[in-house]
Amino acid sequence: MSDEKYKWFLSQKLQGLFFYKTNRVISLTTVKKTQNQSYNSTCCNETLILTADMRIATLFLLLLFISTAPKSFAGTLMNGNSTTIDAGIFNTSCGNFEVRVKPGVNYAGTTLTNIQFTIKWPANSVNLINFASGFGIQQQGPIHVVSGINYAVFVSTPLVSVDWLAGTEYTVLSFSHDQSGVGYADFSLDESAWCLANNGVYYIELLGQNLTGSIYHAAPNVFLDRCGIVDVRVLLQGPYNTVTGKMNTSLRAAGSLPLNQPYNVPPFNYSGTEHVSSFPDSIVDWVLVELRDMNNNTLIIQKRAGLLSKSGVVLETDMTTGLYFSSAESLASYYIVVLHRNHMPIMSGLSVALPNTRLPYNFTNLSVTQPYLHNNPRPAELELGNTGSGKYGMIAGDVNANKILNYLGSLNDRGFITAKITAVTGQNNLNGVISGYYNEDILLDNRVIYLGASSDRAIILANLAKLTGSNSLNAVYNSVVP
């Protein structure tokens, strides 16, 4: 082995002597305290047999290293920049992470000879997957579980040349979690007692020189569940009860709610298979939620049917909060549209990054989240109960769900009520009352009533007056949702 072909360096961390060849690095095991006669390469399947002279040289260099090697040239330069290299872990998007290093000064064409760190996160939460590294960093050994914490140690194997600029962050490892968890958890690069005891603390060296800096960034409160979850809060004007401040659950109480989602008919034409075998007492009705493209809010990406609780939470059929959209991408934002069988649809005023479980899109409180084009020029929702209640809900009365509210004229919503009563009772008696799950039951009280108390007709006229400012029977309100 000649000096032209091989170069050597001493690793402070590994307490050893390493050789490598330009353009084809051979990473060697450390010089052992035992009388090794050969050094097994960890790459390239090469074995270097050291000659007697080389062994003498190795021993000499090692002794020289042990006696004279600087403890570190790391430190703080006169200009204030540290010569060390800091590290951090970043939650770059839902479920995705990067471990980055940030050098204090420039390192051009320098060989990264060792880096290691330990990632720490709660046990029994999620698994780490999809590792990628341009620096040959791999997990070393199994995940260690200690007192409810997972520790995974990562080390570099081959030697890699780096060109790093001071103050710039460089991703040395990226990975994801498998979205199999619940809630939130902290992820960090660890410096705990476990790491100290197991030699897994952050360490980095270039050309054998210890440049270990400090850990400067963690990833707290990382969402562990699936990324495409839409958490939306909404009230329906029809069943809203001004006394309780919640929605009535008359359809559930009457046993009228269908077990399969009801939006498989025009104009919704949603063929989803959402289904329940029974309903909790708190369920008001089914709603349909659309995810729309952030750059084109008429482009529907995916639809889901969910259950609406009396307090306004949209639930999965397993009664967990929020709806999961498998087509959602973790880096993208979406407009959220809520539709109901006989209420006007509403859309979020802005596109929303998913998951939004930390800050649900709350259509009931307009001081928090505005619906699309609210009061521009007309309301997109109506205040429920007394003026100043501060609670807003979806506008009742669009019996045929054509996004138009009208009392007279073509396809008017009033006419469907009389037609339904006539069709079911077989009589032209507007005092007739029918019971069941009908779109003509605007108040969702399990009855279709045209005249008298609790009529489903009167709210159409009252809403048109509020929405258009006109008491004309010919007033028309069009939804602002495209």
Ligand SMILES: [Ca+2]
């Ligand atoms: Ca209509």
Ligand SMILES: [Ca+2]
């Ligand atoms: Ca009714």
